[in-house]
Amino acid sequence: MNERVFAVLLAGGAGTRFWPLSRRSRPKQVLPVGGEAPMVRATLARLGDLVPPERVLVVTGEDQAAAVAGVLPEIPPENLVLEPAPRNTAPCIGLAAVEALGREPDAVLLCLPADHVMRPAAGFREAAARALARADGAGTLVTFGIEPTRPATGYGYIRRGEETAPGFFRVEEFREKPARERAEEYLAAGGYLWNSGMFAWRADVFLEETDRYMPENGARFALLREDPSRRADLFPRMEPRSVDYGILERTDRAEVLPLALRWDDVGSFAALARLVPGDEAGNHATGELLALDAHGLVTVAPEGHLVAALGVDDLVVVVTPDATLVCPRDRAEEVKSLVAGLRRAGREDLA
Amino acid sequence: MNERVFAVLLAGGAGTRFWPLSRRSRPKQVLPVGGEAPMVRATLARLGDLVPPERVLVVTGEDQAAAVAGVLPEIPPENLVLEPAPRNTAPCIGLAAVEALGREPDAVLLCLPADHVMRPAAGFREAAARALARADGAGTLVTFGIEPTRPATGYGYIRRGEETAPGFFRVEEFREKPARERAEEYLAAGGYLWNSGMFAWRADVFLEETDRYMPENGARFALLREDPSRRADLFPRMEPRSVDYGILERTDRAEVLPLALRWDDVGSFAALARLVPGDEAGNHATGELLALDAHGLVTVAPEGHLVAALGVDDLVVVVTPDATLVCPRDRAEEVKSLVAGLRRAGREDLA
Numbered sequence: 001m002n003e004r005v006f007a008v009l010l011a012g013g014a015g016t017r018f019w020p021l022s023r024r025s026r027p028k029q030v031l032p033v034g035g036e037a038p039m040v041r042a043t044l045a046r047l048g049d050l051v052p053p054e055r056v057l058v059v060t061g062e063d064q065a066a067a068v069a070g071v072l073p074e075i076p077p078e079n080l081v082l083e084p085a086p087r088n089t090a091p092c093i094g095l096a097a098v099e100a101l102g103r104e105p106d107a108v109l110l111c112l113p114a115d116h117v118m119r120p121a122a123g124f125r126e127a128a129a130r131a132l133a134r135a136d137g138a139g140t141l142v143t144f145g146i147e148p149t150r151p152a153t154g155y156g157y158i159r160r161g162e163e164t165a166p167g168f169f170r171v172e173e174f175r176e177k178p179a180r181e182r183a184e185e186y187l188a189a190g191g192y193l194w195n196s197g198m199f200a201w202r203a204d205v206f207l208e209e210t211d212r213y214m215p216e217n218g219a220r221f222a223l224l225r226e227d228p229s230r231r232a233d234l235f236p237r238m239e240p241r242s243v244d245y246g247i248l249e250r251t252d253r254a255e256v257l258p259l260a261l262r263w264d265d266v267g268s269f270a271a272l273a274r275l276v277p278g279d280e281a282g283n284h285a286t287g288e289l290l291a292l293d294a295h296g297l298v299t300v301a302p303e304g305h306l307v308a309a310l311g312v313d314d315l316v317v318v319v320t321p322d323a324t325l326v327c328p329r330d331r332a333e334e335v336k337s338l339v340a341g342l343r344r345a346g347r348e349d350l351a
Numbered sequence: 352m353n354e355r356v357f358a359v360l361l362a363g364g365a366g367t368r369f370w371p372l373s374r375r376s377r378p379k380q381v382l383p384v385g386g387e388a389p390m391v392r393a394t395l396a397r398l399g400d401l402v403p404p405e406r407v408l409v410v411t412g413e414d415q416a417a418a419v420a421g422v423l424p425e426i427p428p429e430n431l432v433l434e435p436a437p438r439n440t441a442p443c444i445g446l447a448a449v450e451a452l453g454r455e456p457d458a459v460l461l462c463l464p465a466d467h468v469m470r471p472a473a474g475f476r477e478a479a480a481r482a483l484a485r486a487d488g489a490g491t492l493v494t495f496g497i498e499p500t501r502p503a504t505g506y507g508y509i510r511r512g513e514e515t516a517p518g519f520f521r522v523e524e525f526r527e528k529p530a531r532e533r534a535e536e537y538l539a540a541g542g543y544l545w546n547s548g549m550f551a552w553r554a555d556v557f558l559e560e561t562d563r564y565m566p567e568n569g570a571r572f573a574l575l576r577e578d579p580s581r582r583a584d585l586f587p588r589m590e591p592r593s594v595d596y597g598i599l600e601r602t603d604r605a606e607v608l609p610l611a612l613r614w615d616d617v618g619s620f621a622a623l624a625r626l627v628p629g630d631e632a633g634n635h636a637t638g639e640l641l642a643l644d645a646h647g648l649v650t651v652a653p654e655g656h657l658v659a660a661l662g663v664d665d666l667v668v669v670v671t672p673d674a675t676l677v678c679p680r681d682r683a684e685e686v687k688s689l690v691a692g693l694r695r696a697g698r699e700d701l702a
Contacts, residue, residue, distance in 0.1 A: 306673065323659060334643075
């Protein structure tokens with residue numbers, strides 16, 4: 001089966017919650033957030049020899065393509081799948097499915113967001129291989145569920161049902177990002193998994209389910225398969241919806257493979273408190289920090305720049321050559337609003 | 352009398368409370384804090400034609416001399432009076448007195464800290480001329496008192512006594528920086544003035560009072576007058592004391608001249624909230640600021656750098672190319688502790 005597997009790196013979007021590190025043309029996925037390598041490069045490296053570069057498809061936006069390609073020199077240019085406009089994950093994965101089917105009628109897809117942190121890589125590869133084999137053999141839509149290690153409120157949850165094959169479970173229910181108490185209940189009850197956004201399925205099965213649950217998109221994909229040159233015309237008309245809402249919550253072919261891996265979707269700067277070791281005052285510094293009576297900080301500064309904090313707690317401070325961000329850790333998600341504000345103000349140079 | 356007047360700009364010290372803008376070799380007084388020009392340059396400009404550059408003495412430290420001289424090109428090099436070591440204002444002014452007396456036996460000194468903001472300059476010049484005439488004629492030690500406009504807790508106060516000459520008053524008492532309630536009492540009671548640290552007196556009178564109240568220093572100044580080449584030997588042995596504590600609080604020749612001027616000693620970044628106009632959210636930005644649900648900020652950023660603040664209040668944020676400061680406005684005085692920390696850590700490059 002291996003030579004029919006295509007990895008699909010989902011590398012669209014600018015990751016505005018990582019402004020000012022991220023910019024429109026320097027998206028989050030090319031930054032070394034929470035690690036040493038650009039995130040999309042770490043995602044590729046994590047595949048190891050499971051999928052060779054010539055069968056890695058990278059779906060990204062036109063604004064991000066140059067930066068993404070720049071950190072993935074081994075990926076053939078024709079494997080860069082450009083979204084003419086951002087249309088969320090269901091159309092995006094459909095586009096990759098069409099591309100893969102054009103090369104291999106029995107293609108099996110391993111869909112991976114390009115901005116997650118996961119360890120260890122060997123455990124991931126072993127699980128991915130099992131998921132691909134299961135999806136290929138049973139024609140199911142396999143989603144990777146992460147065994148929760150804390151009552152996270154920033155992730156969606158999957159409640160698993162009966163076991164369908166060794167290690168695989170029916171998806172009983174998808175649950176939205178919960179409030180803190182609810183998240184604690186999930187953790188205590190067991191059987192709840194973090195919805196990782198990583199998937200394995202046959203390309204043709206995915207398009208069948210698209211036909212069934214998002215038929216207008218399905219029709220456009222059919223046209224696109226007939227004439228791939230119509231992408232710029234057809235894709236922007238796709239109904240924008242996530243694969244979870246659009247397909248997985250409706251299909252009866254969804255399965256979940258629970259994984260006990262260290263995983264983080266690195267959703268905002270607050271994630272750095274989990275990914276960067278803290279000092280005795282609970283400060284998580286990337287770059288140099290001088291803290292005096294300051295605790296629980298998340299700081300990022302370039303080489304040769306010192307952040308000095310006095311008498312402040314639980315802030316995010318991110319310094320770049322042309323912009324500096326200061327906000328509370330628990331409002332780090334709202335950083336995207338600052339970027340929206342910059343764009344409204346015509347400051348595209350900084351956005 | 353005018354040709355016997357020497358202005359003494361007190362331009363020593365690094366102004367560590369303005370770190371990271373200020374550094375050991377780029378002291379506060381050469382920065383344009385709260386204005387357009389370097390503070391020491393603004394102090395010189397404020398003199399107008401009251402004192403010509405050839406009779407302006409600039410007392411500064413060896414670490415600061417190059418920077419200070421650099422922004423005062425019209426001051427003759429021999430007018431730069433270098434303190435071999437910092438010894439507070441009483442020895443510093445004594446040194447200037449010795450220098451002036453070497454040039455003019457009846458010298459009258461106008462002593463001005465080089466890091467204050469004051470407006471209007473014409474009002475200051477008029478008051479300075481009156482203070483100099485009084486000090487010259489009556490042999491008194493005239494201190495400039497500022498009519499308080501708010502219950503400031505960051506300044507010392509002077510309680511004025513009986514009028515000694517039109518507009519001049521005996522100094523009844525010096526009062527330390529008060530707590531808020533006490534400061535409010537002063538303001539309500541009237542008769543209290545801010546101790547501005549600006550003075551006028553004859554050079555010989557100042558040295559007489561030094562002989563009387565700081566006799567060891569007086570003896571060393573006598574030796575220095577005999578042999579000016581002994582400065583590096585004698586000055587470091589001076590008893591370090593402010594002119595207020597060392598002389599003015601003890602002498603019976605102190606007078607105060609109340610002034611109704613806009614004056615600020617620009618003691619810390621918190622002063623920028625008074626000197627830089629605020630926007631509708633009460634943010635005082637020098638340079639570009641994007642504030643979202645953020646209030647009461649004092650920010651400083653270089654040209655071309657944006658500070659973006661989200662959900663934070665009453666902070667000081669100062670960005671420079673190699674260091675960024677974040678602290679609460681009401682702890683801005685403590686910034687000097689950060690600099691001490693840097694020096695202890697051997698980071699002289701940043702201090």
